[in-house]
Amino acid sequence: GAGVSQTPSNKVTEKGKYVELRCDPISGHTALYWYRQSLGQGPEFLIYFQGTGAADDSGLPNDRFFAVRPEGSVSTLKIQRTERGDSAVYLCASSPRGGKNLHEQYFGPGTRLTVT
């Protein structure tokens, strides 16, 4: 079946602009995660959704970052007033609610964000 998809694959924006990054999880997966990965680093947790609600947003670095998942499927990560330090690969992952694959995260290919 289809895996996690993320759009766009690349996004170049100017400092101060607003961007939206989209994640389409695996069908039926109720859990959705957003991570940020800088060069040479592991993924850094941003936010976790269970269904429509953000169950843990403790990783969002500041109030310029916001994410939604209004219907419990597609999620959008929104970044306001972008800064050069926001440049990174933004990863989305989903996982099933139960079963033997519980807690296993399935990652999308990522969106490479470059802020100039």
Place this chain on the structure above:
Amino acid sequence: AQSVAQPEDQVNVAEGNPLTVKCTYSVSGNPYLFWYVQYPNRGLQFLLKYITGDNLVKGSYGFEAEFNKSQTSFHLKKPSALVSDSALYFCAVRDMAPTGGFKTIFGAGTRLFVKA
């Protein structure tokens, strides 16, 4: 606060030799532990997990990992390395304590080179 450490930036091994990629963790409660692999130009892929039960867990592509509670370690192993195992490996931990939230913490990664 939970954390995970991968003490080696890089591991070099000859094809056919056993390999070990090290990981240690720190959590308040019981840990859920994971290994993920990232091949060049591909997304992160789940390899294996420890939730409870047997300390030795087996995963994809012949990999296994041993959970050692006293040493707070979860080293990844394979009895006989293949050139195709060359990739970036990430250890990850989720703290199952009530205060742990749903955050999954990833290590910085270890690059494995398998030489023919």
